[in-house]
Amino acid sequence: MSRKDILNNKVQLDYFSVSYFKFEEDFEKYSAIGIPLTFLTDDMLVQMEASKKNYFKLNKHNSIDGVDHYLWC
Template sequence: METREFQRNQLQFAYFTPNYLQFENDFYEYSALDTPLTFLTDDILQSMAHSQQNYFKLNKENAKDNQDHYFYFKIHTVEHKRLIRQYVYDGHALHKRD
């Protein structure tokens, strides 16, 4: 548990930005999940970090339109705290980008 707490502080969404607000809007537009995004963010960040991917997939079973949805992020390090990786929303797609 201590390791997860430590890692949680190293992985962050760029909250309080227009990009994050757009991510919320896009997620809720396509997601059929009953769980609010707030309760999923830590798991989403952990999943992207462990897989070393800049996106996560909302699979078709959890989407309102029964299609896979990909949510892409740019990953930045916080300048004065190099251990922190900040994920900035970069957009949504129905197909995986190459």
């Protein structure tokens, strides 16, 4: 899956599901990245689709508490 496929809406997040609200809440809670989640979702989708995984790993270098976090979408 390429970035073009994502921009053509072949892969999307369900922004109104309970799991996405939990994902968003956990990302804001643990992330030390200074960029809002809104600006990262396309890149996250590309990575998740390329790896065929339904979760995103927030590594310890980018987390507030220095621990790896796995966030499911």
